[in-house]
Amino acid sequence: MSLPQAAARYLQVKDFILERIAGGSLRAGERVPSENELTRTLTVSRMTANRALRELAADGVLVRVAGVGTFVAEQRVHAHPLEVRNIADEIRARGHEYRVKVLALDSVSASRELAERCGVKPGAQLDYSLLTHFEDAAPLQVEERYVNPQVAPGYLRNDFSRTTPHEFLIRVAPLQRAEHIVRALVPERRIRRLLRLEAGEACLLIMRRTFSHGRIASVADLYHPGSRYELAASCQPR
Amino acid sequence: MSLPQAAARYLQVKDFILERIAGGSLRAGERVPSENELTRTLTVSRMTANRALRELAADGVLVRVAGVGTFVAEQRVHAHPLEVRNIADEIRARGHEYRVKVLALDSVSASRELAERCGVKPGAQLDYSLLTHFEDAAPLQVEERYVNPQVAPGYLRNDFSRTTPHEFLIRVAPLQRAEHIVRALVPERRIRRLLRLEAGEACLLIMRRTFSHGRIASVADLYHPGSRYELAASCQPR
DNA sequence: CGGGACTACTTGTCTATACAGGTCCAGGGT
DNA sequence: ACCCTGGACCTGTATAGACAAGTAGTCCCG
Numbered sequence: 306m307s308l309p310q311a312a313a314r315y316l317q318v319k320d321f322i323l324e325r326i327a328g329g330s331l332r333a334g335e336r337v338p339s340e341n342e343l344t345r346t347l348t349v350s351r352m353t354a355n356r357a358l359r360e361l362a363a364d365g366v367l368v369r370v371a372g373v374g375t376f377v378a379e380q381r382v383h384a385h386p387l388e389v390r391n392i393a394d395e396i397r398a399r400g401h402e403y404r405v406k407v408l409a410l411d412s413v414s415a416s417r418e419l420a421e422r423c424g425v426k427p428g429a430q431l432d433y434s435l436l437t438h439f440e441d442a443a444p445l446q447v448e449e450r451y452v453n454p455q456v457a458p459g460y461l462r463n464d465f466s467r468t469t470p471h472e473f474l475i476r477v478a479p480l481q482r483a484e485h486i487v488r489a490l491v492p493e494r495r496i497r498r499l500l501r502l503e504a505g506e507a508c509l510l511i512m513r514r515t516f517s518h519g520r521i522a523s524v525a526d527l528y529h530p531g532s533r534y535e536l537a538a539s540c541q542p543r
Numbered sequence: 544m545s546l547p548q549a550a551a552r553y554l555q556v557k558d559f560i561l562e563r564i565a566g567g568s569l570r571a572g573e574r575v576p577s578e579n580e581l582t583r584t585l586t587v588s589r590m591t592a593n594r595a596l597r598e599l600a601a602d603g604v605l606v607r608v609a610g611v612g613t614f615v616a617e618q619r620v621h622a623h624p625l626e627v628r629n630i631a632d633e634i635r636a637r638g639h640e641y642r643v644k645v646l647a648l649d650s651v652s653a654s655r656e657l658a659e660r661c662g663v664k665p666g667a668q669l670d671y672s673l674l675t676h677f678e679d680a681a682p683l684q685v686e687e688r689y690v691n692p693q694v695a696p697g698y699l700r701n702d703f704s705r706t707t708p709h710e711f712l713i714r715v716a717p718l719q720r721a722e723h724i725v726r727a728l729v730p731e732r733r734i735r736r737l738l739r740l741e742a743g744e745a746c747l748l749i750m751r752r753t754f755s756h757g758r759i760a761s762v763a764d765l766y767h768p769g770s771r772y773e774l775a776a777s778c779q780p781r
Numbered sequence: 782c783g784g785g786a787c788t789a790c791t792t793g794t795c796t797a798t799a800c801a802g803g804t805c806c807a808g809g810g811t
Numbered sequence: 812a813c814c815c816t817g818g819a820c821c822t823g824t825a826t827a828g829a830c831a832a833g834t835a836g837t838c839c840c841g
Contacts, residue, residue, distance in 0.1 A: 351798095487747070607791095
């Protein structure tokens with residue numbers, strides 16, 4: 306272990322653009338520097354600038370038009386898409402009492418696997434929380450969450466008895482996109498005990514990644530008791 | 544407007560790999576040709592081969608290990624729950640063989656509970672089917688479906704080895720809306736055996752109702768093995 | 782027999798250069 | 812007034828060459 310390896314240059318170029326978008330000096334629809342301009346101002350080859358812009362375009366952060374230029378994509382920022390809901394609101398909407406128990410709250414160093422999921426470099430600091438959300442007396446969700454402090458700073462300073470992680474995140478990091486993977490499993494013992502499940506009971510795991518400013522703001526594993534929770538979705542074909 | 548523009552070479556390389564995966568000559572976990580081998584056999588530059596493999600890795604098709612090689616990723620099954628898709632297409636898109644087994648096909652009289660779910664009067668006739676969909680040799684979905692013949696007539700006359708229920712329904716009853724409820728459970732014995740699950744294994748149940756002409760066309764319970772199936776959803780708020 | 786150096790091969794990155802094709806605008810000819 | 816033609820600039824792709832770093836096997840030396 307020594308000198309922190311300098312990040313790849315194409316990653317530096319991506320960060321250069323992303324920081325300008327996050328900082329507000331590049332707004333949706335505005336033009337970003339062309340490959341040739343980046344070549345000059347950042348002293349990289351055009352191929353390197355090309356790769357940075359191409360990957361950002363593949364991620365939906367930028368839009369490129371041959372012969373014209375590269376522009377910041379219109380990000381539809383929406384406080385509350387149907388699929389990403391606040392569990393406290395859900396519970397209260399059913400007329401029940403919402404309560405949360407904070408089991409862990411910490412800053413951790415990302416393992417390689419975690420770093421990959423969160424889109425950061427291995428070893429980067431991430432805010433970590435482990436909460437159980439209760440509906441009346443029964444646990445309804447175990448939420449294990451990692452937050453990128455670069456994208457959503459101040460996560461650990463929250464009082465989660467008053468603000469849910471979800472509320473904090475939509476305030477600090479406007480939600481651009483969310484990815485979900487849903488899985489059914491019989492959980493390990495730790496989760497089973499937190500959800501107070503019988504041995505052999507199934508649980509529903511929702512793995513969620515939320516994006517803000519083209520970067521991953523937060524990664525969460527949400528465990529629900531299979532017997533008391535279901536996911537509803539309604540869709541209309543376009 | 545003719546002369547089919549030759550596809551970009553890096554796309555040709557991607558196709559070369561994808562075809563070999565689809566065709567079965569490259570299986571999960573197996574090694575794919577190195578960049579240098581592709582350079583020789585396909586007469587492209589290493590950068591072009593690199594781009595092809597890198598993009599396939601970004602898509603999750605391949606896994607690359609520096610110093611070792613590039614391998615076909617273990618594909619975890621993915622689907623988009625918010626879209627209603629055809630499971631046969633999904634399986635074939637992964638380059639696997641699709642097969643279906645018809646376990647029951649009948650006309651039944653709706654119980655009170657079923658009638659409520661289907662939006663018909665108790666005692667009304669409903670078409671019923673029970674199918675198992677296979678990916679190669681492994682069952683991927685048990686589909687238990689009730690169809691309202693008033694909305695989608697002729698369901699029972701289908702040859703389901705050639706037309707999936709989904710294909711029939713979208714042809715006969717234009718899809719207007721779909722409702723999904725997703726649940727995790729350890730299934731009853733009947734489902735467990737059809738999915739060839741171990742005792743105590745979890746499965747993912749998707750209960751789907753599709754609407755056509757403002758009426759419920761079909762109600763389906765779709766059971767998937769929890770160990771081999773997951774739902775993926777990406778949502779962009781609009 | 783064990784360990785370390787060496788080697789061959791891999792991915793990962795970076796650069797300079799090249800050409801093709803799209804877009805836009807200005808300027809000149811009709 | 813209209814067209815259309817060049818040039819400037821953009822993205823998109825392709826190549827050859829280079830160096831770094833990771834991995835695994837071999838082979839030699841102690």
